[in-house]
Amino acid sequence: MSESMLSTKSGVDSRRSGAAVTSPSQAGGKPSGPAGRDRKSRGAEGARRHGTKGGKQGSNVLAHCVLSIGGLAMISPLLYQIVMSLSTNAEVQSTPPTLWPGVVQWSNFADVFTSMNFGSQLWVTVAITVVRVIGQVLLCSMAGYAFARMQFRFKGPILAIVLSIIMVPSQLFLIPQYQIIQNLGWLNSIAGIVAPGIFSAFGLFLMRQFFMGLPDELEDAARLDGANPFQIFFRVMLPLAANGLWALVIITVLWSWNDLLWPLVVTSTANAAPLSVGLSNLQGEHANNYPILMAASLMAMAPILIMFLLMQKRVMAGIGRSGLK
């Protein structure tokens, strides 16, 4: 039991504390900002420490200096991008860099839609992300559940083979995957971009770990009530694995939205490509219209940025748990 606790620690934590995201007590599941209660308790601890030793205030000032300068450096490319997306092309190319445009050029954002296939590429990106998330969450949670809590023949060997795939670099799948999509006539289609990504050995493993950490009692009770495995899974177990599902959703959204190599391989027309491919191909054609490039790349990043800012705790917890990009 101890080792299964170890491997599904976050799952166990989240069950104990109800909502992992808002609970301040546990370490693993909550890498981001402290909730109000938490801040108070930390503050108290801090004060106690200050009481025991006087000189701490000064060193925290130093910490704030280092952290804020570093933090500013981290987001300065983003700030630069925002300013440039609102400038004229001449302002972008002026040598003391423009700190703020003379006249804010909101029209750059509208021009993105007319000067490139931004609309259709945005649609492709949204579509592949939605389809992939729904498909992967459904399939991986079902399979993960079976591998965690059901008995069937060859379970061990199948799991071992599936898990070994996680370690294999994607270049080993790419050529045959391309052939499959080509033979299906799915090049330049949403189905073609999405198909391989719906299946995920990593997602299966992640969900298995979560289901292994859940208690037996509820499942047994449902079984005694005469529920079939489907009903047990969808009504009882899936809601309990909400934290694991969130982690999988977040990781899949990030992968799908940002992925470049696979969509680059299976799309050859600008209309069928997602934003990542569209932006990387744009360099040649619009290489000199920098404000448009900045506005386009800003809009391509924006949905993910907004998602992150709205649910930081879940995003950081999800990525912290899964460990891999």
Next chain:
Amino acid sequence: MKAQTLTPASKSGRAAQATGERRKGKSKSVGWWPWLFVVPTVAGIGVFYLWPIVQTFYYSFTKWGVFGGTKFIGLDNYVRMFADSTIPQSILNTLIYTVVVLLGIPIAVILASLIERPGLRFAALYRTLYFIPYITMPAAVGIVWRLIYNGDFGPINWFLGLFGIQGPYWTSTPGFALLAVATVGLWMSLGFNLIIISAGLREIPRELFEAAEMDGASRVRQFFSITVPLLTPSIFFVTIVTVISGFQLFDLLYVMMGKANLAMPQTQSLVYIFYNQAFLQNDKGYAAAIGILILVIIALLTAFQFRIQKRWVNYV
């Protein structure tokens, strides 16, 4: 890793017990249910991942005709690979890139130990700032960085110009281009390293620091004698992840430099050569051999790291 290999055994023991009980109580209707849950995913993984590995392995021994059709050529692709001077160059490039990105780990350890100080205000804000680059689209930030690195009017060269330094054309000069790309890689990965290391830090019992403080150990001493040794499992983990993803370098390189860049041959990564051979030159047999090489290198590096971990990783 340990947990992963141990769990199936203990789990199956418990589950066997459960099925025994079930047999007694209900019927054997469990029989085909698991397959309903498992088959869609396992079949998909088989078709899109498992069989492709076998095929790629086979392709690495073939030559692809211009009009389709493959011919078995034995080890020719591998012989050609060892004679190809761009291969060692690209391995070196990938290693340099990885080493630069690895520098982000000590930086993350220092930043995490500052952010996780008890009672530090704005800790959540700092985490947000450092994490943002990690989630942004590489294709989008690549375009931004390309402008930042612009040789004529980019802010970096303007800044260097203030000190009378003539900055290079960063993304199109061999040597500088790799450094420019690797710096962006470091910038992007820092947030991830920080999250993992912060989580590791929070697991270190507070009492250790309090005891050390009573014994009069300075903050710096505490950092090197408590924080760093107890963080080694987290550091080991982010090292493994960084090396593996470093050898997957493609997106940033492709976007920041572009296919037509004349500095590309001296800067390209193994994955870029793979992409170029498979999908631009349509030499899929040779590309498959390069794919196998990538697998072998990553496997060797990971195995090596697991071997030497005993010397420096402290498991409590």
